[in-house]
Each structure stands twice: as C-alpha cells, then as structure tokens.
Amino acid sequence: MEEHSETAPELAGRRLKLRALRQEDSGALLHCWSHPEAAYWLGIKPLVSKAEAEELIRLLLEMEREEESLRWSIELTSGEVIGSCGYNNWQLTGAFRGEVGCELSPAFWGQGYMREALTLALRYGFEEMKLNRVEAQCLPANLRSGRMFASLGFRREGTLREYRHTPSGFQDVDLYALLRRDWRDL
Template structure:
C-alpha cells in the first residue's frame, strides 16, 4: 500500500523536473502567486511577502508528512528555474482509490506545454505508484485555459458542481474532470513511446 510519510520523490520529464519545494523557491513562488492572472480561478492566496512564500512552502511540504496532500515544485530543466507547482490536493485509497490534482504555472510559461508535461508525470505517479483508479481535477467553469488543458490530457468532463468554491467574490461553480486508469493505460498503449 502507498505511504507518502513526507517523501516527495523527484520526477523527471523531458523539459521539467518535479521536486520537493525548497526555501530558495520562495521568491519565484511569491512572484508567481502575486500575479492576478495566476490566482484568478485557482483559489490560491495572494502572498504578502517572500517570508509568507517561505511559510507556504513549509506548509505545503508538511502536508506530505501528514499524508493530507503532496505538492511538487515544477522546475525548468534548461535554466533550473522554479516555474510553478502541482500535486495531489487530496487522495483516498481504500474504498475509493482516487485523488484530486491541482496545479498552477507562472504566466511567463503559459502555452508552452510545460503544464501538460507536469500533469502527465502526476498521472504516471498517481496510477503506477499510488495505485489510484481515478484522478480528478476541479476547474472553475470560467477557466477556459485549464479546461482545454485537462481535455488535452484526455480527462472527461463529468458535470458541474454548483457553488462549490467560495472566494471573496462569492460562490463559484466548478467542472468535475476525471481520468480512469484504464483510459490512461489505453491511451498509452495507442501512443508510440
């Protein structure tokens, strides 16, 4: 059975690396989360300082120790820059074998395929290492960019969860996207490696 216990393994893609976030990522996290276009539909908080970003990194890393979540920093392998984060916000093994993923990327890197590569690494880890049967993503219905991303990754949009998230603006609906392990395996058998 999968046990996280604070272990955040390094995952390697072609252009990115997913790794445990570190204190030296604080400035990049602060700059990323300070941009309204990044926070707009994600529900992530605006950080007041680089110190607050350092505290956020400590909080996110601690989630893996209590097995309440696991978050990776996304690093561009070419220039070693932190460009975003992604991970499992929650998961349940026995009785469900499902997990929910979340992600954000610095707007400087939008539209270049980095998040698609990060999602693929999450899917591989979730299905092969964690033993998940179903991976979900909750996307604000106004977030067309994220909806396209998950559709490209072969997630199915199952419906709308009404007034699911509360923000300073009020309640917002989200789309429920999911991908099952059998669909992911079928896609990988059809795609030449």
Template sequence: MYICGGVTPELHGARIELQAIAVCHAPALYEIWTHPAVGPWLNAPPLESACDAGQLIELLLQMSREEESLRWSIALPDGKIIGSCGYNQWQLAGAYRGEIGCELSPVYWGQGYMRETLELMLDFGFGTMGLNRIEALCHPGNTRAAGLFRALGFSQEGLLRQYRHTGAGFQDAALFALLRSDRQK
C-alpha cells in the first residue's frame, strides 16, 4: 500500500521523465494550461498569468504533502516541460482506486508522449500504490483523450451529467476505468 510521505517520486520512461511538479515549471505549464486547444478541456480555474500558474502549483504541492493528490511535470531529456499529469485523488482503504488527469502541449500531440506518460502512471498506480481500479474523467467532446484511454484498455463506464462547473457552466464528464485485472490480460 502506497504512502508517499509528501514526496513525489521521479518516474523514467524511454523518452520522458515524470518529475515532481515545481513552481519553476509555472511559465511552461501556464502556456500549456492556457493554450486554446488544451484549456477548454481542463477542470481548473482560469489563469491570467504564470504567477497564477505558480499559485496553482503551490496548491498542488500542498495537496501532495497532505497525500491528497500527486502531480508530475512531463519533461523531455533536455528538461523541457511539455505537460503535466497525476493522480487527482486516490482511496486505498476499502476501494483501492485512483483518478488520473493529464495534459500535453499540442506541439507534442500524436507522437506517443502521453501514451508513454500514462503507461508510467498506470504501472506506478497498480504496482507501487497498490490500486485495483484507475479512473479517468474527460469531457465527452474530447475525442483525443477518449481514444487514448480506450487504446490503453480503459472502458467507458458512463456519462456523469453536469458533473463539473466551469466558467462555461455545468459540463458532463465521461467516466473511463481500467482494472488491475484488465491490465494483466
């Protein structure tokens, strides 16, 4: 059973590294989080500046220290930050499930970086954290995310009507899930 003690471990893939999100990543993440092709899909408050992104990162770091969430920046070998990902929440006792979230700079879409990222996260969730079920929520219109989740073996289990409230109003969320036993097939 995973207890992180407020420390986010680094995870290494063939082409990317997942490093603990840091305030120094705020300028790069601000550009990604506010990109017109990314921002509308996020369940996050509107950001006006890199300073706002830094404050959001501080909140995410506090949540990590309190073991309420776990967030990584996705980095290339040269250190360039191209996205972020993490466990928005998890519940071990009685449920052994977690919910993931992720976003990537559109410059890197379609090149397998997010698939590699999610593979690292799934291995960590099922292996180190001891999860049995990993969930992902996405806007029903986000066909790229839905397609990636399906390609990784997730099943769409339903539609959560008016699940989130954003600046655009109430939004539905598609619920995808992957079980440990699905991953082992």
C-alpha cells in the first residue's frame, strides 16, 4: 500500500500545485535533499540514497498523522516535483502560531516557485488553520531566503544565537514572522 498524506489538501497556483507528500516523490526529493548547498541551508547532512528519502517522507507523514507537521510536495503543472513546503509545527490552542519550512531543488532557485508555493501555504494557514502568526527561520547568510520572506510580508525579528545543531556545529538562525493582520494588507 502506497503511503501518502491523508490531510494535506491540494492547493493550486498559476505554475504549480501543492499536493500531498507521497512515497513516490522520494526520487525527486532526493535530488533536493542530497544537494550539498540545499542541505547546508537546511542544516542537514545531504541524503545519499532513495531509501533515506523514503524514510524522511515516512517520518514527515507520521508527524502529519500526529498533527505535528503538514507537508506538501511542490509539483509543476508538468507533473515534476521540485521540492516541498509546509508547516513544521503549529500551536492552534492559545497561540495560533505556526512555523513554515521549505526547500527547493537548486535548479529551480530564483524563479519565483517557492514564493508562489508559500503564498498558497500561507493562505491555507491563515484562512483554514486560522493561524494568527507564521514564523520562518533561515541562516543569516541565506540572503535569497531572507529577501523572499520579506517579499511575502514577513518581518525579521532577530537572530536566535546557536539555535540549530547541525553536522557542522551550532548555527545562528534569523527569525522572521508574518501576522495575520499584516498578511491581509498584502
């Protein structure tokens, strides 16, 4: 039986759609997760096999079943999967806060695909999940991601010092946040 998401709704954009993460995406996502530069920005050791990608997808789907994560595959209108995005965690009771995460195969960087994908995910987060605040984290040196978050209305709130432990040691991350009231103004 093919393992796939039971809760991630399909969201359609102009050039892509967000659809449920599936085990059959492991080959395409391995291209992203195994690329040294993409893995560096994610703070992970590059994956080296399709089996590792399948295991990561299995883990993400398990977290989704436990309502700790909601992840979509980013699929072009051609059917090609080029990355993933979604909510790494959220808190609906009380805080109504979520954290968005994303990655894209480097061949597709700088073409506006992630901005389009996150626009869909943010709309879902604010309208359907009823989030009040969405946070994003990126390395201070990841200027491209920082500019993208700013273009979506996120504000940089500061640097979390040595926040992440990675294969290369502790890393600072910049914290960005977008409030529902600011999103509505876009």
